[in-house]
Amino acid sequence: MSEITEKILTKVIKKRPSNSHKGNYGRILLIGGNENYGGAIIMVAEAALNSGAGLISVATHAVNLNALHARDPEVMFIDWRDRNLLNLITKMDVIVCGPGLGTNSFAHQMMFTLCQNVSPSQTLVLDANALDLIGQDPKLIPTNVGLIVITPHQMEWQRLNQIRIPYQTDSANLSALKKIFPIQNVILVLKSNHTHIYTSKEEILVNPVGNPGMATGGMGDTLAGIIGGFTAQFGGKLDSVLAAVYLHSLAGDKIAKMDYVVRPTKISAILPQLMKQYADKG
Template identity: 30%
Template structure:
C-alpha cells in the first residue's frame, strides 16, 4: 500500500480534475459511496452528520443523501456558514436541500447546544468537518463542535482523516475528533504512522475512489506499507538440486560474559530462516557454553585471528553486535570487519552503540551495510533525543540512511526500512513481542536472507515482516511471545507464506 502526504493528494486531485477532466464531483460521489460501504447499515438507523463548506463537507452532504435514500434517520449540520462554499460541496449541499433534508446551521452557542442534543440522540456521528489540508490549530466554534462530538457520540466515523488531525505529521492541531473508524481514500496518510494516532483514528480503512494508478504512481514518493502478497512474491521456492552451499555462508559476531543468550538467539535466527552454513564468532570465555547449545551452527574463537579473517573474507554476509558490549573491543572488531568485508554487513545492538562519535567508520568501505537500531540506539548515533526520533521516525531514518549510504531498519511499531530513497513500513508485530532477544532474532533473520541471495533492502523487508507475522500469529493463543517461540515458528511461517 502506498503512503502519501497531503501535498501529494492535492497534486493527484488537481491532475485528475484539470488534466484528465475527471469532474471533482465524481470523485466526491465515489468517496461518499465508499463511506456508505463501511457503515454497518443493518446495525445503525440514526445518523448525525457534521459538515463544513469545504470538500470534506461535500463528502458529508453526499453521504447524508445516500443514507436518506436508504430510509435512515439523518440530521445534518453545517458548521461555520456557507459563504465561499467550494463548488462541488455546494452541488451536494443544494441536492440535499432539494430532496427535503434539513441542514442545520452551527454559528453560535445556541446552535452548539442543538448539535449536542442531536449527537446524544443518534447512534452514529459522521465527521466531515476538515480533510487532509488542515495545517493550523482548530479554534473557535470548530473546537467546541469537536469537543461536543467527542464527549457525546456513541460511535464516530471520520471521513478521510479525523478533523483536527495533521495528515502529514500525525499531530493533533489543538483539538481532534476521536474516531472509532476512519475511512480514508486512495493512499495511507503519512500521519497515520505516528505513535499514538490510533487513539484518534480508530480502525483505518483505505478505499479506492476511481483515481487511475498511473496518476498515483506519477506523484508518489516511493513510500509503501508491506503486505503478505509482496512477501509471497519475493520468497523463492527451493530448487530440488540445491545444497547447503547455495543458501549462504553466514558469520555472526555476538555475545560476551552474561550475554550468551543474545549470541544464541541471533545465530539460531539465521539457522531457522534457512541459511546453509552459520558460524558464530565469540570469545573463549563463552565459546564452550554456546558450542554445546548450537547444534546446527559452528563456533569459532574471536582470538583465532587467521580463522576470523578467513571468515570475514569468505562469508556471504556478516552480522555483528548482539550482546558484545559497548566497549573498545567491539569497536575494533567492527572496524576490522568493515575494512575487510566485501559482502554485506548487518550491524545491531552494541555494534551500533560503538558508532556514537565514530560514524566515520562507515565511510570508505566496499561492503553494503544494514543497521537495525531501536529508538535508543538511533538517538545515540544521531545525537537526537529519543522523543524527537519517535516523533520524526521516517525523516530521521531516511536522512541517516541517505547521508551514510546505508540501509536503516528502525525497529518499533510500524518498523521503518529505508535506503534513503524508498521507504518500506512493516505493519506486522504487536506488543506481545515486547521482550528481550527479539532484536537479536531479527538480526539473524536479516543476515540469513541476505546470505540466501535476496539482497540487502529486500532481506530487511522480508525478515521484518516474517518476524512480526510470527509474533502476531502466536499471540492469538499466547499472552506473551518470546524470542524462542519466534525461532521455533520461523520455518512454518515461511512455508505458509510461500503457499
C-alpha cells in the same frame, strides 16, 4: 510511504530446487556475545539457522561455546580472538555484528578489523553495540561493502544521531541516514511498535504487523538473525530485508494469539513452518 504486505513473503520465499546444497543458501558470520551477553548471539544464530541460512559461523567469547552447541549444534564456532577470524570474514556472504559485543577496547578493535576487511560482494548487518561503537567513533563505518543494514531501536538510533525519539520523523531519519552513511548503499530498519524501513534511495516503508507481546529482550537479536538469514539465501537487497521484517512480526502475531508474552526463541522455532507455507504459495 507505503506498507509492507504479505505479498513480499511469496515474492521472496521460493521452493528450493532438488539440485542444491548448503552452499547455495549463503555463508553467514555472526560476531557478538561477550562473557556477559552470550544469549544475544545465540538468539541471532538460532534465528539465522531457522530462517534457512546455509552455513553459519559464530565468532564469540569462548565461554559461550558449550551453550551455543548445546542449543544449536548445526552452527560452527570460532573463538573471536582466533587469528583465523580475519580469513573467515573475507569468505562470508553476510556478516551480522553487534549483539552482545560490548563497547570496550576489544569490541572497538573487532569493529575496526571488520570494517577494514569487508568487500563490495558482502552484506553487513549492524545491530546493538556495533551501532553504539559507530556513534562513539564514526571511523568505524565501513566504506567498501555492498550493502549495510542497520537495525537500531529508537534509543540506539538516538545515540547514533542525537535525534531524540519524539523528533524522529521520517524526514529527520532520512536526513540522518544520509549524513551518517553519505556514500553507502544502506537500509535502516528502525524498530518500534510499527517498524519503519528507510533506504539511501529515500524509500520509506512501514511494517503494519507486530504486537506488544513482542516487547521483550532478545527480540531485536532474533530480527537481526532473520535479516542475516534472508539476505544470505535470497540476496542482499531490499526485498529480502522487508520479507525478514514482515515474517518476524507475523510469527510474533501468531504466537500472541495464545501467549501473553512472545518469546524470541518461539519466533525462531516456527519460522521453518511459516516459510514452507509461503514457499508453497509462490
